[in-house]
Amino acid sequence: MFDINFYMNTHQIKKDLENGSKIDKKELFDLLDSYRHKDPIIYNIETTNACNMRCKMCPRTTMMTRDI
Numbered sequence: 001m002f003d004i005n006f007y008m009n010t011h012q013i014k015k016d017l018e019n020g021s022k023i024d025k026k027e028l029f030d031l032l033d034s035y036r037h038k039d040p041i042i043y044n045i046e047t048t049n050a051c052n053m054r055c056k057m058c059p060r061t062t063m064m065t066r067d068i
């Protein structure tokens with residue numbers, strides 16, 4: 001899920017930067033942060049971390065260090 005309001009509000013900034021406008025990195029960060037929604041827009045809900053499989057592409061198989 002994307003924060004469509006963020007993309008709409010920052011579209012002009014993106015266009016200006018693409019057209020060569022210069023802006024201080026800190027100022028740009030603060031500006032973008034001001035448009036960012038303060039609540040999370042993505043929620044990952046893990047109902048369980050138990051699984052009998054060990055699929056190679058799964059982060060659970062390769063990276064998870066928590067107890068099952």
Ligand code: SF4
Pocket residue numbers: 051052053054055057058059060061
């Ligand atoms: S992808 Fe991960 S969670 Fe899904 S079956 Fe494979 S090891 Fe289990």
